[in-house]
Amino acid sequence: MSKVPPTxxxxxxxxxxxxxxxxxxxxxxxxxxxxxxxxxxxxxxxERAVRSVAAxxxxxxxxxxxxxxxxxxxxxxxxxxxxxxxxVIGAVVAMAAVGWFVVPAMLSxxxxxxxxxxVAAPQPDSPPPVAQAPAPAAAEPAASxxxxxAPAEVSPAQTPVTSEPPSPTATAAAPPAQHxxxxxxxxxxxxxxxxxxxxxxxxxxxxxxTPANTVAQAPSASHPSAHTPAAAANPPPGSAVAQxxxxxAPAGTHATAAAASRTPASxxxxxxAAPTPAPAAHAxxxxxxAATQPAVAKARVARQNAAPxxxxxxxxxxxxxxxHPTPVAPxxxxxxxPASPVETPVASTPPPAPAPTPAATQPVPAPAPAAAATxxxxxxxxxxxxxxxxxxxxxxxxxxxxxxxxxxxxxxGETALILAIQHDRVEAVRALLAHGANPNTPDARGLTPIRxxxxxxxxxxxxxxxxxxx
Amino acid sequence: xxxTEENDEILIGRYARGDAAAFDALYRRHELRxxxxxxxxxxxxxxxxxxxQDVWLALARNAVSLExxxxxRTRLFTLAHDRMVQARRERAAKGAPAPSRPxxxxxxxxxLSRAMGQLAGEERDAYLLHVEGQLSIGxxxxxxxxxxxxxxxxxxxxxxxxxxxxxxxx
Numbered sequence: 001m002s003k004v005p006p007t008x009x010x011x012x013x014x015x016x017x018x019x020x021x022x023x024x025x026x027x028x029x030x031x032x033x034x035x036x037x038x039x040x041x042x043x044x045x046x047e048r049a050v051r052s053v054a055a056x057x058x059x060x061x062x063x064x065x066x067x068x069x070x071x072x073x074x075x076x077x078x079x080x081x082x083x084x085x086x087x088v089i090g091a092v093v094a095m096a097a098v099g100w101f102v103v104p105a106m107l108s109x110x111x112x113x114x115x116x117x118x119v120a121a122p123q124p125d126s127p128p129p130v131a132q133a134p135a136p137a138a139a140e141p142a143a144s145x146x147x148x149x150a151p152a153e154v155s156p157a158q159t160p161v162t163s164e165p166p167s168p169t170a171t172a173a174a175p176p177a178q179h180x181x182x183x184x185x186x187x188x189x190x191x192x193x194x195x196x197x198x199x200x201x202x203x204x205x206x207x208x209x210t211p212a213n214t215v216a217q218a219p220s221a222s223h224p225s226a227h228t229p230a231a232a233a234n235p236p237p238g239s240a241v242a243q244x245x246x247x248x249a250p251a252g253t254h255a256t257a258a259a260a261s262r263t264p265a266s267x268x269x270x271x272x273a274a275p276t277p278a279p280a281a282h283a284x285x286x287x288x289x290a291a292t293q294p295a296v297a298k299a300r301v302a303r304q305n306a307a308p309x310x311x312x313x314x315x316x317x318x319x320x321x322x323x324h325p326t327p328v329a330p331x332x333x334x335x336x337x338p339a340s341p342v343e344t345p346v347a348s349t350p351p352p353a354p355a356p357t358p359a360a361t362q363p364v365p366a367p368a369p370a371a372a373a374t375x376x377x378x379x380x381x382x383x384x385x386x387x388x389x390x391x392x393x394x395x396x397x398x399x400x401x402x403x404x405x406x407x408x409x410x411x412x413g414e415t416a417l418i419l420a421i422q423h424d425r426v427e428a429v430r431a432l433l434a435h436g437a438n439p440n441t442p443d444a445r446g447l448t449p450i451r452x453x454x455x456x457x458x459x460x461x462x463x464x465x466x467x468x469x470x
Numbered sequence: 471x472x473x474t475e476e477n478d479e480i481l482i483g484r485y486a487r488g489d490a491a492a493f494d495a496l497y498r499r500h501e502l503r504x505x506x507x508x509x510x511x512x513x514x515x516x517x518x519x520x521x522x523q524d525v526w527l528a529l530a531r532n533a534v535s536l537e538x539x540x541x542x543r544t545r546l547f548t549l550a551h552d553r554m555v556q557a558r559r560e561r562a563a564k565g566a567p568a569p570s571r572p573x574x575x576x577x578x579x580x581x582l583s584r585a586m587g588q589l590a591g592e593e594r595d596a597y598l599l600h601v602e603g604q605l606s607i608g609x610x611x612x613x614x615x616x617x618x619x620x621x622x623x624x625x626x627x628x629x630x631x632x633x634x635x636x637x638x639x640x
Contacts (some may be wrong), residue, residue: 011629017636018601022506024578029505030519034497037523041485041493041530048534049488413540444540446548447612454615455608 384408388416388432391425396432406437413444421452426460433468440469478542486533493533497526500543504550507602510586511554511594514569521557525549547603548613551595585635589628596621597628 384404387395399406399416409415417437420428433439442448450469453461478499484492504525509518528549529536539545561568571587572580586594592614599610607625611618 010633011626014629014632014636015601018582018632021578021582022601025506025582027506027509027515027579029501029522030515033519033523033526034501037497037526037530038490038494040527041497042490044530044533045485045488045490045493048486052488444538445612446536446539446541446545451612451615455611455617457617457620 382411384416385410385412385414385419388420388425388428389423391420391423391428393427393431396428400431400435406432406435407441409444414447415441415443415449417441417449418443418447418452421449421456421458421461421465424456424458424461426458426464429461430464433464437468439465479540482529482533482539482542483537485530486537493530496529496542500546501526503602503604504546507547507550507598508554510582510598510602512557512569513571513583513587517557517569521550521553524553528553541609543603544605544609544613547599547605551599551613585632588635589631590624592616593624593628593631596624597632600625 383395384399384406386392387399406416410419414422415437417429417432417439420432439449450462450465453465478496481492481496485496501522505518505522508521508525509515512518512521525546529546536542536545571583574580586598589597595614596610596616599605599613600607603610605613607618607621610616610625611621614621616624
């Protein structure tokens with residue numbers, strides 16, 4: 001042993017010498033390891049591929065192919081089945097008859113329903129006009145007003161506008177503009193970046209939602225007459241859409257998500273998507289996810305919100321939306337009459353999805369999914385993680401009071417518990433654990449709280465984790 | 471290096487969605503380093519082969535949960551470290567002696583094995599994770615569940631000892 005400690009250069013030379021020797025080392029793992037691992041991996045990959053293929057066609061319904069194409073294929077295919085040709089011809093003729101006679105009747109009945117509200121009331125089963133089918137969720141309040149038997153309160157000024165089926169955007173924009181002083185104009189303009197064809201109508205259609213939202217949350221509402229307790233009981237479309245789109249949490253986890261499924265927005269979406277319920281709902285959900293989802297963090301949050309419902313918003317939305325009636329009139333109509341008896345059949349029609357739209361009117365930033373669940377409150381989006389990092393107990397208490405998901409992954413990929421551990425905030429760790437923080441939830445890098453605590457070598461934190469783990 | 475890391479995460483994501491070729495690419499990229507880490511830790515080729523197989527089978531099994539992991543290599547060497555520690559404990563529980571390292575020879579494998587044998591277990595572990603896994607001190611601290619300062623000290627001590635060993639050899 002030499003007495004003189006090696007210098008830094010000598011120590012770095014050690015690494016180079018090691019690498020040189022290691023490169024000359026001819027040792028390799030056994031070939032059987034590679035074969036076995038690759039065979040197992042291929043088997044697992046095949047199983048996953050089969051699973052994903054089996055899961056994919058369940059979402060879009062197959063009859064989306066145009067009938068003539070299908071008929072041509074059937075005619076060309078089986079030569080040994082003589083019954084096929086008459087069957088196909090009959091089917092085509094039947095579809096043509098339906099197209100010629102039923103659809104115009106439905107269109108005319110839909111327009112007459114919007115022109116004269118009391119007459120339109122007993123037509124709950126008439127699907128909306130075709131022109132309204134692809135309308136995004138932004139136009140829902142007015143679109144549902146035009147097609148559903150609720151518009152007893154529709155004013156004469158609205159009637160000609162809502163009677164034009166080809167312009168659902170105009171119908172969506174018209175009623176709110178009459179009675180809304182637009183206190184939510186900044187929030188609405190923030191949704192313009194989503195740039196769907198109905199973005200303009202979204203900006204206006206959400207305008208009456210915010211007064212209703214203020215009725216529900218603050219007593220100083222600017223429209224107490226138009227938005228009666230019914231509006232407070234059922235969150236308005238704007239807030240519901242914002243919560244649904246900004247929070248990917250399943251319906252059972254957050255009250256806001258459940259509220260979203262009860263909103264008139266979902267009813268409007270149900271009617272707008274009536275001819276093809278599943279594809280429209282999927283398209284809306286996909287658009288929402290693509291627009292608002294920061295990939296890694298939201299995926300982690302969706303996994304960690306281990307709710308009984310499915311983690312996919314579309315999947316969880318349908319069963320959650322089904323049992324809740326969706327009255328339309330309170331938000332759509334400016335008249336003080338909140339709910340009329342004619343709304344009952346409309347409300348009983350099961351809306352397929354709560355229709356999360358990209359037009360989120362809440363000013364909550366996107367990378368904070370868990371905090372976004374507290375939309376409507378003034379709690380900052382990253383408040384939980386900041387409070388955990390700094391040991392701010394009042395901030396943590398605010399997060400608990402706002403029912404922020406304490407296991408959510410923050411913008412940097414860490415959970416609040418791991419942040420508190422890494423900064424030696426023992427009290428914050430104890431508070432988080434007491435409020436349901438999972439001591440086994442890893443962060444985005446796979447670092448578990450116990451590993452983080454051992455790295456910090458903090459006995460108190462380790463003890464708290466050990467207690468919480470039992 | 472950063473691109474490699476991104477590619478690792480992309481590859482594991484592709485494999486999680488059913489692309490077996492992505493896993494093969496990952497395996498080829500990291501097989502030798504993981505095996506060297508294991509082999510120089512346990513000093514037994516058969517055991518290190520089995521451990522290598524365990525590590526990669528676990529990765530293949532849990533690829534879906536690794537899809538959102540931001541740093542694949544850290545997870546890979548965490549698995550390897552945990553399996554190595556478990557094997558070491560099992561061997562100690564059985565009362566089996568530790569495999570002997572070669573005393574003579576100038577081949578690189580022999581020299582390295584002998585040098586690793588002169589390091590303490592924690593020092594060897596930290597050093598091998600550093601040079602074979604190319605991991606930072608913080609990552610090594612997380613993998614070995616040790617404080618960062620402790621890992622730093624172990625690395626310094628390991629380098630100092632290896633310097634003496636290689637100097638004597640030369």
